[in-house]
Amino acid sequence: MGQLSQQEYMDSINKINQELVQAWHQDFRVKALKITIQCSKYLVDTSVIQFYPSKFVLITDILDMFGKLVYDRLLSKAEYYPALPDNFTANMVPESAKETCRNWFYKIASIRELVPRLYVEAAILKSYSFLTNREFSQALMRLTRMTRGIGDPLVAIYARCYLCRVGMSVSTIDRQFLKDNFYDFLAVYDQLYSSHIKRELNAQKVDITTYLGLYAPALDWILQGLAHRAQHSLLDEIVDKCSGKKNKGLLLNSILSTFKPSYISSRAQYFIKLIESCSGDGLPQYIILKTLGECLQQYGVEDPLKILNLSWALINRLTNPSHFMTCAHAWANFVIKNLSPNEINIFLGDIISHVGFEGKNFYPILQDIITILFSNITDFESLFTMDKLLPLLDLFTEDVKANVCRKILDTFTTKHHCDKFTDPVMIDALIFIAKILHDSVTALTVDDEKRQIGNLISYLIRKIHFGRDFEKQLTFYVEARGTFTNIDSIHVTLVQCVNRLAVETGRIVKSHHTRKTSSFVRACAAYCYITIPALSSAIVKLQLYLLSAQVALFNQCLGQADACIKAALGLIPEIPSAIEVDSKLVSTQDFLRGYICNMLSTLIVVPDCPDQGVLYLTRGLVNVLQHYTEDNNSTIKSELYLNVIDMLATVSLSEYPYHIKKVDSNDVLYGSDPKFITEINKMCSILVEEVLNNLKSLRNNEELKKQSKLAFELFLRLVIHADLENPGMANLSFNLWNLALKHNSLDKTLIVSTNAFICYKFYCYIVIYCEKNVAIYVPLLLSTYCNGI
Structure with a gap:
């Protein structure tokens, strides 16, 4: 087998193993023994010396298999009588099984060559338990003495290693054989450096270091067993x-x-x-x-x-x-x-000086050292003050440096649990590392990797804090915007951080802004207004515009709030009909409903600009919704119109349900002026007409449920907000009620609760109207509703 490659040799050994098992199961015991002996002879061959440890492992697997087969065979013969317990003794074994066991040892003792005889007997050493309870120690010492007859020190130490391994599996108390095997190796240790070995190594072109390394696995195993306990x-x-x-x-x-x-x-x-x-x-x-x-x-x-x-x-x-x-x-x-960090810094400096220009040859080691550094150190401020840390990073090429920086930030975010950090040296170092990682993002970078990098840098940005020096904090955010330009999630984080900074400013001054704080919060609003357009997602931009408008309104920055809302209104037509979430297309209608409700809640307290007219932002929203493209048979636009009607009903009140401190809303500006109420009524009439037109278009069978639901929603708005003294309005509500009930698609519980509400409200109206002698329509409407249920 000396001419075979390593893989061919392994395949050959595995084939022999299969032949051994096959021969055994076919009751060819002698053939199985011959195969085992032949395999053991391979362990004498050191013609390819570097392969010897691997060959030892492969062949001892075959020996172990043979030993197990023999032991199981003896155990099966012994169990023709009552089954043996796991901890059986020799006197429990029947004589026939003992005789078979002796035959195996006699056959092995007749093997002429020393090495095969030693290995095969060691392989079935466990079978001595069928003969005597004390034979293990004697057999181990005898086999140990046999190893002294092996001339090649490499072959001898692996034979000792196998003997020790087998011995430890059968003798857990007496470990003298381990000591004797090791001391026997020490006795012949000088042979490793003999002239004969050197000539053999020269012939095979193997250096002494490689040769000594071949001894390490066997020697380590013997010493490990000897040192245990x-x-x-x-x-x-x-x-x-x-x-x-x-x-x-x-x-x-x-x-x-x-x-x-x-x-x-x-x-x-x-x-x-x-x-x-x-x-x-x-x-x-x-x-x-x-x-x-x-x-x-x-x-x-x-x-x-x-x-x-x-x-x-x-x-x-x-x-x-x-x-x-x-x-x-x-x-x-x-x-x-x-x-200490000082000694660590010197340690890093020595690495840099020894590596020199050969850094690319040691990238894996350098990366591991940096990972160990960030994983084990707790004083990050001292770490980033080391003057050798960044030069160590400069040893890497750009692509490798990006991976290293990613590991640094990943480890940092995992280990650093401090709420904020303010050390300027530490901040500069972290931003330098984050910049390297950010610049590695290209058009070919996959979205998931961009997301992970964005999360790491965003975490870092949120942790940097300059205390009460808000101007320095805003300056940092401005610089960060120019530093990190390729990843949208970082810009989203920056906008949120600036908005939080503006809110914190307003909270500290308790909404009583001075000229300085007023200029500062306006600068924050301008930052957000400038940053948001750079984002690619229309939905994210819409959310940030509204958030920025609310923060600006909180800080009495009315012009900035108006600008953000107008920008949001211009983006609503760009909302896609569906977006991909977890590899699935999801409709954006639910988002649009929630977003418009949030915007309408904000518009309630936004005061009108004298130059723009009454409710100019709300009119702008209605105009945008009119041009919004909806799917066929959809009622989303009408649902949004109904939300606008709710908002208009609220702004018609003499006093709004909520206000923003230091901001005079339209209830203060107009004071329920008739002209203002007239404008609201005109807008409501237009919206009701739009909803009615949508109701008329829902005629198909599959649209009847939508029609009933939409009619019911409009009916509720009229009952709650409209003036039912008007005959036309009363008749309209009556028709809507009948339309809602027409197809029996409404929940019965909802119908009953609605009826109770109507009866209670109209009863109060009748008492009032009768005092004014105008009760002609209301009793008729009440009886009609009650009869309709």
């Missing part, structure tokens, strides 16, 4: 024996990888001295320093600065930037978690 005295003994070796780098690296972090941390200075003495070993010093850094980040030390200084003196000697960055990456957690 071990006393410190045993660990000290192991360290002393390893430190006495001439070339101890490999041993020291495995100790740092497998021993408890608490043990390593308490002896950190001693291990640093050992690492310093390993400078000439085959295993590079930077690998051991990397392992020490990874170990110390898991457990604290008493004097972290001293430990860092001792280790960093060794790390700074590394001339290869790749080696230095490997160590810096491993020590980043330790430095950031345990040291």
Whole structure:
């Protein structure tokens, strides 16, 4: 198999595994044993030495499968008698099963080659439980002694690793075999640097560092099992024996990888001295320093600065930037978690100086270091005052820098829970990072990514606060508008922030504006008015215009409020009939209803401009609605007209239900002047006529329910707001009532409650009218309504 590629070799091993299982299930036990022996022989071959650990894993999987098959076979033979419990003992096993078990071990003992005999017996080691209760320890010690006969140190240590793994699965108390296996490896450790091994490595063109790295998985596994729950005295003994070796780098690296972090941390200075003495070993010093850094980040030390200084003196000697960055990456957690911002800044400076112009070769490491920095540090103000942070970002190219900045802001928004931050240095740094991220957005950027970036920057903008210095705050928002021009959601956030700033100003002065505060809130209103047109969504612009108008009105900025409302009126025809929400088209009619109601509620308190005429904004709204294009058979326009009628009925009152402080609404300006009321009546007549025309157009069967509902709504407006002394108005309401009841589509409960209301209201009217001798129409109308129910 020496000529096969790695994938072909893996496929071949998997095929052998399938043949083993197939042979076993076909009762070809000898064939299955031969297959297992043949696979074990592959573990003697080191002709492709770099592939040996992978080959070990593949073949030991086959051995494990064979061991399981043998054990299950013996268990099935033993269970011809009463079933064995899980913790059975040898005296519970019938003699026939014991005899079969002995036969297996006799067959394996007859294998001539040492390595296959050792591996196959280790594979079925668990089956000794059918013969005796104490054979495990003796067998493990015997097999351990057998490994001393393996000449190749790489083959020997993996054989010891497999023996230890099997031994730990069957013997949980006696761990002497682990210690013996490790000490046997120490006894032949010098062979790793022998001239024979060097010639073999030269022949295969493998360097000593790569070769020593092949030992690490097996050595780590043995040491890990040995150190598990071990006393410190045993660990000290192991360290002393390893430190006495001439070339101890490999041993020291495995100790740092497998021993408890608490043990390593308490002896950190001693291990640093050992690492310093390993400078000439085959295993590079930077690998051991990397392992020490990874170990110390898991457990604290008493004097972290001293430990860092001792280790960093060794790390700074590394001339290869790749080696230095490997160590810096491993020590980043330790430095950031345990040291002050000043030491962290020096740490970043050393990284910058060692990387130099080769930054593109270390982008993944640099990104991880920045992520660790922002994930673990809590004092963000000190972080952003570091003079090495932004130069570190400059090591990246623009596209990579954008990804790094995104991670920074994402981590910042997750970790930073402070309500506001005001430090100017911190603000400048964050805006610089946000600008890099914003500038990465192009026409090819997908909408979801734009949304995420917009949310991150919007969060940042909302958190920046300059206290009571509102002018500085507004200046910041002006600069932010010029900095972030590509994402609509950021502009929406800016408009909302400026409106909030204007409201806060009005709240502080309690609506008693001075010349200075009045100029300021007007500047805020102008900012919003200028910013909103840059947005692409007509619906968002409509909402912001109305919000800005309400804020301007709150601050007595009547001209700015009028301008925003006029701009909103001009946008209403641009509302699309449907918008996409969660990949589905949704009608905008519900939005339009709610929006017009909100606007009408605002128009109630908006005073008329003397130069524009009576209710000029409301007239403008009605004109816009008349040109609004609705779907066929839709009643949306008539429903909006009915809302306008409700609004007009309210503005005809002598005193409005609500006001804005320091703003004189039309109830104060007109005082229920007859001319004003006449204009309202004219507008109402036009709107009622429009609704009636819509009622006449609803004639098809599928439109009858809409007709009934619309007739009922108009009827309610007339009953509540109209003058029913007028015969024409009384007859109209009567006809509308009959039309509403005609198709039996109204809810019965609604009809009964409406009837009760009408009876109560008209009873009061009759008493009043009779005193004036004008009761001729009302009793007739009342009786007609009552009879209609």
